[in-house]
Amino acid sequence: MNLYYGWTGNDLEIAQEELKLAEAYAESGCLKKETPYIQEVMQADLVIDFSGDIWGDNANFLGDDRFLVGLIKDRVAQLLGKKVVMLAGSPGPFSNKDNLPFAREVFKCFDLITNREPISIDLLKKDGFDTSKTLSLACPAFLFDRAEGADVDKLLSEEGLRNKDKPIVGFILCGWNFEVGPFDKENRDDEDFTKFAETVEYLTEELGVRVCLMSHSNGFDIPPAPFKLKHGRDYVITKQLEKILDERSISKDFFTLNGVYDTWTTKAIINEFDMLVSGRVHAAVSGLSQSVPTVIIDYGHEPKAHKLVGFAKVAQVEEYVADPCSLTDLKTKVFKCYSQREQYKESLNKRIPVVKKLARQNFEVLKSVLDQ
Numbered sequence: 001m002n003l004y005y006g007w008t009g010n011d012l013e014i015a016q017e018e019l020k021l022a023e024a025y026a027e028s029g030c031l032k033k034e035t036p037y038i039q040e041v042m043q044a045d046l047v048i049d050f051s052g053d054i055w056g057d058n059a060n061f062l063g064d065d066r067f068l069v070g071l072i073k074d075r076v077a078q079l080l081g082k083k084v085v086m087l088a089g090s091p092g093p094f095s096n097k098d099n100l101p102f103a104r105e106v107f108k109c110f111d112l113i114t115n116r117e118p119i120s121i122d123l124l125k126k127d128g129f130d131t132s133k134t135l136s137l138a139c140p141a142f143l144f145d146r147a148e149g150a151d152v153d154k155l156l157s158e159e160g161l162r163n164k165d166k167p168i169v170g171f172i173l174c175g176w177n178f179e180v181g182p183f184d185k186e187n188r189d190d191e192d193f194t195k196f197a198e199t200v201e202y203l204t205e206e207l208g209v210r211v212c213l214m215s216h217s218n219g220f221d222i223p224p225a226p227f228k229l230k231h232g233r234d235y236v237i238t239k240q241l242e243k244i245l246d247e248r249s250i251s252k253d254f255f256t257l258n259g260v261y262d263t264w265t266t267k268a269i270i271n272e273f274d275m276l277v278s279g280r281v282h283a284a285v286s287g288l289s290q291s292v293p294t295v296i297i298d299y300g301h302e303p304k305a306h307k308l309v310g311f312a313k314v315a316q317v318e319e320y321v322a323d324p325c326s327l328t329d330l331k332t333k334v335f336k337c338y339s340q341r342e343q344y345k346e347s348l349n350k351r352i353p354v355v356k357k358l359a360r361q362n363f364e365v366l367k368s369v370l371d372q
Contacts, residue, residue, distance in 0.1 A: 003037040005062075005069050012065045015072040022079035031080075038076065046085065046370060047077040052116075053090040053307050056103075061183070068099055071106050078109045083369050085112045088140050088362050090307040092123040104129055111369050114362050117310025135365065138314050138358035141282050142289045146271055147264035155265065156272055159257055166253075167209045167274035169338070170287070171200060172216045173241060173297070174234050177279035177324045181301040184233055193244050195327045197251075199277070200241070202331050204251045207338050211254040212273065213238050216283040218260060229260050234280070275341055277334060279324070281308050288315045289352055293344035295337045300324040314358070316351050320344075 005011050018035050025031045034042070041047060049055070051070060059067035077084045091107075094100055107113070108130045115121060116139040124131050156162050175183035178192050200211050219232035242256045261269065267286045270276060276287035279297035287294040298308050298321055312318045322333040337344060 003035075003040060004073055005066060007063055011063070011069050012072075015069045015076075018076045019072050019079075022076040026079040026081075037073065038080070041077045041080050041082060044077075044082055046083045046366070047074075048366075049074055049084070049086040049089070049110075051086065051089055051091075053305055055086065055089050055091040057093050057095050057303055058305065067096075068102075071099065071102055074106050075102075075109070078106070083111050083372070084109070085114075085366065085369055086110050087112075087114050087366075088116050088137070089113065090116050090120050090305070090310060092120060092127070092306070093303060094127050095303075100127065111372070112365060114365065117307060117314050119306045119310040119313065123306060135361070137361050138355045139282075139285060139311065140359050140362055141285045142352070142355050142359045144267060144286070144289070145264065146267035146290070147262075148268065152265060152268050155259075156268065159259075159269070160255060161212070161269065161272040164210070168212055168272065169203055169209045170212050170214060170270060170273040170276040170278070170283075171196075171203075171254075172214055172234075172276070172278040172280050172283045173237050174217065174279045175237065176299045176301070176305070177297050179300045179325050183301075186236075188237075188240065190240070190244050193241050195324065195330060196241060197244050197248060198327055199330045199334060200245060200254060201248070201251045203277075203334060203338075204253045207335070209253075209274070209338070211251070212257060213242055213254060214257040214269070216266065216278070216280040216286075229262065231260060275338055277322075277337075281311055284308075285311065288317065288348060289356070291345050291348040291352060293337050293341040293348070294320065295333045296321045297324050297330070298322065314355055315348070317344075317348075 018038055021033055056067060059070055074084060094103060110133060113134040114137050115134060118136040121131050121134060121136055173196060175185060180192060203209050203211050215232065215234040215238045217232035217234040218229045220227055220229060238256060245251050245254060270286045270292060271290045273292050276292050276294040278284040278287060278294060284294050284296045296308055296312055299305055309318065309321055312321045320333055320337055323329040
């Protein structure tokens, strides 16, 4: 990762030097100097960009000039004569018009682009990108397996997800779902949570279900500290929602999962839900891929990513995307999902095999690139 973007303060300067070296190589066939990144590229037969939804404006939330640095790294690999693919992306939006011509050039020179949803192509065309080598497929996360076995069964029982006396609805929030940004805002006002608290209360008091609050993101300490999963920022959001629900004393039947669960275990937990309300797109994928009727909470503040609606479109569940700025819409979508959950599940049982086939194509098409 450090060779791509290392948060060093001079990542752009290093990338620009590599671009000059690669441009000279493309003209003369002579590589005057190698950087560690160029050395890795020269040893590769195929370079894959897995930027996802940070091939565009969203990259810069992660660091200064992150998108421009990423564009340069892609272009360097292209100029060095390598096969370069962007796989399972959701590119855009592109509000920085200074970078747009370069982004179009890099995009045109990919040997293949696959998107995780179809809306990206509309946005790309609107901004003048050549999409002739772009395929709209599905996210590989639809193929991910859940954990199984005695240890998982024990955990699910201990967490109260087995032997239930009423339906359990999972409820997942993230910082993007709030009307007020930024997504990583700390010490949010309790008022920011009101619509979500009222939605939980509607579920427990009106629909008569249990609600399970959980986080779908983990964190880890920055190297050189040893890698170890810990609670991420979503957990703080979950605990504040729990506190607010306790103080309001309206909802009588909700509980919170407080463990740190790996990805496989998280998917096993979601499989136990009778219904899911998720503001995280990959938690929604985890539910949909296991035929769990799911309401997807859209982003509430700018920049509003198109990927949530795009993923819903792939699964043919656009009608269950809820506007977090509207309590009425949240309740309407929740009621519709719960009241039609059996039909919803049947629909997913038919659609998800098709979606998984689309997801596998991301990898199947790579062979054709290497065979060119």
